[in-house]
Amino acid sequence: MCVDCGASISFVRLQARPTSELCISCKEEAEREEHQSVGGRVSKSLGKTISLT
Numbered sequence: 001m002c003v004d005c006g007a008s009i010s011f012v013r014l015q016a017r018p019t020s021e022l023c024i025s026c027k028e029e030a031e032r033e034e035h036q037s038v039g040g041r042v043s044k045s046l047g048k049t050i051s052l053t
């Protein structure tokens, strides 16, 4: 279950990321906010590094 919206997370996603507590849409939302908080002008390569960690 997503800790944010309560939606069920797909089993495939949990297998890929066992630590994931957010559904895909909430995760994308969180990453978007993360990028914005960094300044919104992060280079593509740096943004990728952040989303992978």
Ligand SMILES: [Zn+2]
Binding pocket: 002, 003, 004, 005, 006, 007, 022, 023, 024, 025, 026, 027
């Ligand atoms: Zn969610």
